[in-house]
Amino acid sequence: MIPFTSFDDFMDTARSFHGAATPGMMLAAFMTELALHSMGRTKHFHALCETDRDLPDAVQLLTPCTAGNGRLHVLDLGRFALTLFRTPGGKGVRVYLDLAKTAGWPHIRRWALQEPMADERSLVRLEREIRKAGIAVLSTASVQVRDAFLRETPPAPMIACISCGEPHPAHMGALCPACAGHSPYEPKLPAVIAPGSEFI
Incomplete structure (x- = not known):
C-alpha cells in the first residue's frame, strides 16, 4: 500500500x-x-x-x-x-x-x-x-x-513435469498444464539446417 x-x-x-x-x-x-x-x-x-x-x-x-x-x-x-x-x-x-x-x-x-x-x-x-x-x-x-x-489454500505438493522438467502441482498429473496442451505459447519449430551447412 x-x-x-x-x-x-x-x-x-x-x-x-x-x-x-x-x-x-x-x-x-x-x-x-x-x-x-x-x-x-x-x-x-x-x-x-x-x-x-x-x-x-x-x-x-x-x-x-x-x-x-x-x-x-x-x-x-x-x-x-x-x-x-x-x-x-x-x-x-x-x-x-x-x-x-x-x-x-x-x-x-x-x-x-x-x-x-x-x-x-x-x-x-x-x-x-x-x-x-x-x-x-x-x-x-x-x-x-x-x-x-475465505478458505486459505495450503501449498500444493509439487512434482517435476515428465516433459519439460519444470515443477508443477502434483494434482495436475505427470504433465504440467502447458505440456498437456494448455500453453499460451506457440510450439517451437524444429531448426531447419540448410544443405551443405552442417558442421563436421
Whole structure:
C-alpha cells in the first residue's frame, strides 16, 4: 500500500503503475476510499473486484491487498464494483457505481455504459465530472462473502513435469498444464539446417 498525500498524488502514481490516469482509476480511488472508510479500523481484510478493468490496480495502490499476497480476488462479472471483507468471517462492504445516481452526470453515465467519447474535450469533461461527483455516484451494501473466498489454500505438493522438467502441482498429473496442451505459447519449430551447412 502506498501512502498518498492527495488525489493528484494518487493519479500521478497511477500513471506510472497502471500506464495511464484513466477515468476508471479515478472512480476506483473514490470507491476504494469509501470501502476503507466503511470497513472501520481493521487490517484483516481481503478485496474482491468484480471487473479486471482499472479497479484491481487502484486496490493494489490504496490497500494492502495485492495479487501477489493472495488478498486481492478478481472475479470478472463485468460490473464496476469492489468489496472489502473481513477475514475471518467474510462480512464486508460492497461499493459500486450506481447507474441510477449518474442521471445528473452525463459523461460518467456514458462511460459506465461504455458509449464512445466524441472527442478529447469529452474526456476532459468526464474527468471533471468524476472529481466533482466523487462518491455521489456510488452506493454501498453490506455483504456476506461465500466460504469459497475465505478458505486459505495450503501449498500444493509439487512434482517435476515428465516433459519439460519444470515443477508443477502434483494434482495436475505427470504433465504440467502447458505440456498437456494448455500453453499460451506457440510450439517451437524444429531448426531447419540448410544443405551443405552442417558442421563436421
